[in-house]
Amino acid sequence: MIEHMDVAVFGAGRIGTIHAGNLARHARARLRYVADVNAAAAQTLAERHGARTSSVEDALADPAVRAVMICSSTDTHADLILRAAAAGKAIFCEKPVDLDVERARACAAAVRKTGVTCMIGFQRRFDPTFAALKQRLDAGEIGVPEMLVITSRDPAPPPASYIAHSGGVFKDMLIHDFDIFRWILGGEAVSVHATGGCPGLPDIAAAGDLSHTAVTLRTSTGALCQINTSRRAAYGYDQRFEVLGSRGLLQAGNVRPTQVTAWSEQSISSDKPEAFFLERYRDAYALEIEHFLDALSNGTPVRTTIEDGIKALELAELATQSWREGRALSIA
Numbered sequence: 001m002i003e004h005m006d007v008a009v010f011g012a013g014r015i016g017t018i019h020a021g022n023l024a025r026h027a028r029a030r031l032r033y034v035a036d037v038n039a040a041a042a043q044t045l046a047e048r049h050g051a052r053t054s055s056v057e058d059a060l061a062d063p064a065v066r067a068v069m070i071c072s073s074t075d076t077h078a079d080l081i082l083r084a085a086a087a088g089k090a091i092f093c094e095k096p097v098d099l100d101v102e103r104a105r106a107c108a109a110a111v112r113k114t115g116v117t118c119m120i121g122f123q124r125r126f127d128p129t130f131a132a133l134k135q136r137l138d139a140g141e142i143g144v145p146e147m148l149v150i151t152s153r154d155p156a157p158p159p160a161s162y163i164a165h166s167g168g169v170f171k172d173m174l175i176h177d178f179d180i181f182r183w184i185l186g187g188e189a190v191s192v193h194a195t196g197g198c199p200g201l202p203d204i205a206a207a208g209d210l211s212h213t214a215v216t217l218r219t220s221t222g223a224l225c226q227i228n229t230s231r232r233a234a235y236g237y238d239q240r241f242e243v244l245g246s247r248g249l250l251q252a253g254n255v256r257p258t259q260v261t262a263w264s265e266q267s268i269s270s271d272k273p274e275a276f277f278l279e280r281y282r283d284a285y286a287l288e289i290e291h292f293l294d295a296l297s298n299g300t301p302v303r304t305t306i307e308d309g310i311k312a313l314e315l316a317e318l319a320t321q322s323w324r325e326g327r328a329l330s331i332a
Contacts, residue, residue, distance in 0.1 A: 011071030120309035142245030193328035236273035
């Protein structure tokens, strides 16, 4: 068992800050370097956790660095995976692997060739509520799963400047939901039908993307999944799903800042859902980093592999094609 390891974080933005903090709190790890094109952001994050700033090249060349966490912009992920794999470093990479499926597959081939560990950041699998539902589902509590319904809505849309370079809603937003589909139903899709629109959000339409989507997937067993998403939900960050089985139903609901409910003559009220993903998945982010580091320490496999990243990206690509062509697609 490895008792201690040094880790470099690439990217000092919102998610890099979250992961660096969780890494720094882990007993068997040390944040050694932070690298970012924004030197000031890198310096601030490094100083917070007693680390140093570094170039990517220098961090990868340091033999003391056992692993890297890729938390930079999506267009840098594939290049950093390839470079880290060539340097023999274990890799944690935020989703997606890349916006191009072939480029992502090339990354997977490099990971297989070098034999390094590569985990993709599908943090929803580590959410305590979602994981508890999965455990009860696998235990047979509701029999054979027949239908999964996923609701995934952001509180407000991102700026149009972000939309233009995001890769589209299916790759940028629904890629997590495609991973949940594969994880919960335990199978692959044999058909995909996606549709969508931009009701009341003309800026997103002008950028060539969608604000609202509805996707239907079917597995080889006939199990169905319906994913509904929106980039705008006035009441907060809406993240929930339910599984209908042959003997019952399991639901995973939203997380709220508090669980207090107020009852009065006029109404019954409770807190709105958490503000956004950093708050909603606070525990999940900590648990996935703990899992990554524990897997490296113990020499055990990671739960969310680069192959999982590719499968979700492939579904996002097919959903994009289905929407553009206005038809359901069968998957050979």
